[in-house]
Amino acid sequence: MILRTAVRELRAHPGRTAFAVAGVAVxxxxxxxMLMLAGGLQASFRGLLSGAGFELRVSPAxxxxxxxxxxxxxxxxxxxxxxxxxxxAAVSPVLALNIRMEQPSAAAADSGDAIVFALGVDPAAQGLxxxxxxxxxxxxxxxxxxxxxxxxxxxxxxxxxxRSFGSAASASSELIVVGTAEFIxxxxxxxxxxxxxxxxxxxxxxxxxxxxxMLDAAPEADPDELAQRLGVAFPSVEIVxxxxxxxxxxxxxxxxxxxxxxxxxxxxxxxxxxxxxIMAVSINDRYGIIAALRAIGVSRRSIIVTLLxxxxxxxxxxxxxxxxxxxxTARYLEGIxxxxxxxxxxxxxxxLEPRQLWLAISALATVGxxxxxxxxxxxxxxxxxxxxxxxxx
Amino acid sequence: MPVVQAIxxxxxxxxxxVPIHAxxxxxxxxxxxxxxxxxxxxxxxxxxxxxVLGGVDVPDxxxxxxxxxxxxxxxxxELTRHRLEHVGLVFQRFHLLPMLTATENxxxxxxxxxxxxxxxxxxxxxxxxxxxxxxxxxxRPGELSGGQRQRVAIARALANRPSLxxxxxxxxxxxxxxxxxxxxxxxxxxxxxxxxxxxxxxxKLAAAAGRQMKMVDGRFNGVELQ
Numbered sequence: 314m315i316l317r318t319a320v321r322e323l324r325a326h327p328g329r330t331a332f333a334v335a336g337v338a339v340x341x342x343x344x345x346x347m348l349m350l351a352g353g354l355q356a357s358f359r360g361l362l363s364g365a366g367f368e369l370r371v372s373p374a375x376x377x378x379x380x381x382x383x384x385x386x387x388x389x390x391x392x393x394x395x396x397x398x399x400x401x402a403a404v405s406p407v408l409a410l411n412i413r414m415e416q417p418s419a420a421a422a423d424s425g426d427a428i429v430f431a432l433g434v435d436p437a438a439q440g441l442x443x444x445x446x447x448x449x450x451x452x453x454x455x456x457x458x459x460x461x462x463x464x465x466x467x468x469x470x471x472x473x474x475x476r477s478f479g480s481a482a483s484a485s486s487e488l489i490v491v492g493t494a495e496f497i498x499x500x501x502x503x504x505x506x507x508x509x510x511x512x513x514x515x516x517x518x519x520x521x522x523x524x525x526x527m528l529d530a531a532p533e534a535d536p537d538e539l540a541q542r543l544g545v546a547f548p549s550v551e552i553v554x555x556x557x558x559x560x561x562x563x564x565x566x567x568x569x570x571x572x573x574x575x576x577x578x579x580x581x582x583x584x585x586x587x588x589x590x591i592m593a594v595s596i597n598d599r600y601g602i603i604a605a606l607r608a609i610g611v612s613r614r615s616i617i618v619t620l621l622x623x624x625x626x627x628x629x630x631x632x633x634x635x636x637x638x639x640x641x642t643a644r645y646l647e648g649i650x651x652x653x654x655x656x657x658x659x660x661x662x663x664x665l666e667p668r669q670l671w672l673a674i675s676a677l678a679t680v681g682x683x684x685x686x687x688x689x690x691x692x693x694x695x696x697x698x699x700x701x702x703x704x705x706x
Numbered sequence: 707m708p709v710v711q712a713i714x715x716x717x718x719x720x721x722x723x724v725p726i727h728a729x730x731x732x733x734x735x736x737x738x739x740x741x742x743x744x745x746x747x748x749x750x751x752x753x754x755x756x757x758v759l760g761g762v763d764v765p766d767x768x769x770x771x772x773x774x775x776x777x778x779x780x781x782x783x784e785l786t787r788h789r790l791e792h793v794g795l796v797f798q799r800f801h802l803l804p805m806l807t808a809t810e811n812x813x814x815x816x817x818x819x820x821x822x823x824x825x826x827x828x829x830x831x832x833x834x835x836x837x838x839x840x841x842x843x844x845x846r847p848g849e850l851s852g853g854q855r856q857r858v859a860i861a862r863a864l865a866n867r868p869s870l871x872x873x874x875x876x877x878x879x880x881x882x883x884x885x886x887x888x889x890x891x892x893x894x895x896x897x898x899x900x901x902x903x904x905x906x907x908x909x910k911l912a913a914a915a916g917r918q919m920k921m922v923d924g925r926f927n928g929v930e931l932q
Contacts (some may be wrong), residue, residue: 318803321806324805602801605797606801609863610789610791610793610815611814698762702719702753704799
């Protein structure tokens, strides 16, 4: 009976209800977007790093992988030494640098010389790409190209090292494309390639360097403890677990959470003000009928519950529309932000998780009901006789 | 034992800072099946007396005893329960919920008392049948005439089988024919034992009552026996 009364009361005033629903829906959309933004980037970043399957990273001291152009020297010896440590299942050295790519033999005419981001990997143990077409690298004369590259399987590509100021002419080499791949960490504007790390070292004249190592911990080893132990054993390099990288990234991205918290709070305040005002106006219009209901024996509790159920229905209806609106807005904003330079294309700013959905709905319902409490309580305690005197002619 | 008894009741309001003495030492007994009409000019205290008798308003002085209970001893919760179980109230402006059907409006006090859905639906239908609205069960107040709305309000007032029915200008906004229908209904209710007190300007309605009590300036100004 209470729910039916609440729904019909809202339907009886379509203009007022539509206005309230629209206002709360917009505030709800903003709240959802802020909740998605607050945890989305971190969740996406965490997923991206964890998905590769290597739990630790080794990089030059004081840096994180690909933070700077600094490289690990004597990387071959270092990799062997780390590989020999207990608890280490695999070590995958990676050399990442820009390199000149000449026009592929069978590719389109507009794909002339370009500087590309090249990843030198150990094909037997890598976590940087997934093969989309063809096969993985098997020999130093082979190369994988990005799925968006104009080159395809069977094409020949000439790579040569980029000459820095004052350096001697670098080596060049022809490589056969054996597959196309999705590069996990590449940005939207990057079209990387991958080749054997030995071949890349030779091309770049960096025979013993690596940008970082990816380490796989043995199943029984705790990645954090292993990182700590290796850190003591190899003090000249930075050894961190993915968990630690995610923690550091979260620290760097904490301003997103602060921004989301502030804007999310603003949307809740707007919801509270809107619901409070609408309910106050709506209840004010009904003082006569509320006084009459109290006079015929309807309890204060029933009056409050009826008005709060009405508020709840309003907020849930508006919230549902707002959450759908928020998802659409997030998708649109994601499209804009995904072009952010240097950011892995797989990174998502807005990630919708069930927890956030429930949090948004709960926050809206709580705030809406709290905002309606005062007008509802006032209605339940209004002086019955005085109100009836005023209402009756 | 009277159904309701007011003893030396006084009630003063303040309106825009000016004290209004609505009731000045009013005493009244209403017994089972009695039909009492309160008449008098506007502002003479008729509505205030109805509210005080029904436990809607609390007197500043004096006592109101209903079914043997001094209403001043009851807190808000008990007083609300008393109104729900023992008093039926009819307003000049009906005060029906516009979005609910006639049946649902009558169900309100029944739901409040905790009756099951099926039981309250049945009782609401019986009551609407009794007031001649058996064919208007699913109509909303906006789809009913003034007289039909007032009959829905009376059915709602009778829902919990009250011992006392209080009606404030129940025919004030109705035409002559509809007023006669309401009057017949009150006579029938009084005949079945319900104590009825009506505040009215309607001379025909007042004339049909067992007792007419004229109020002037918050006091009774003589008793006219029919």
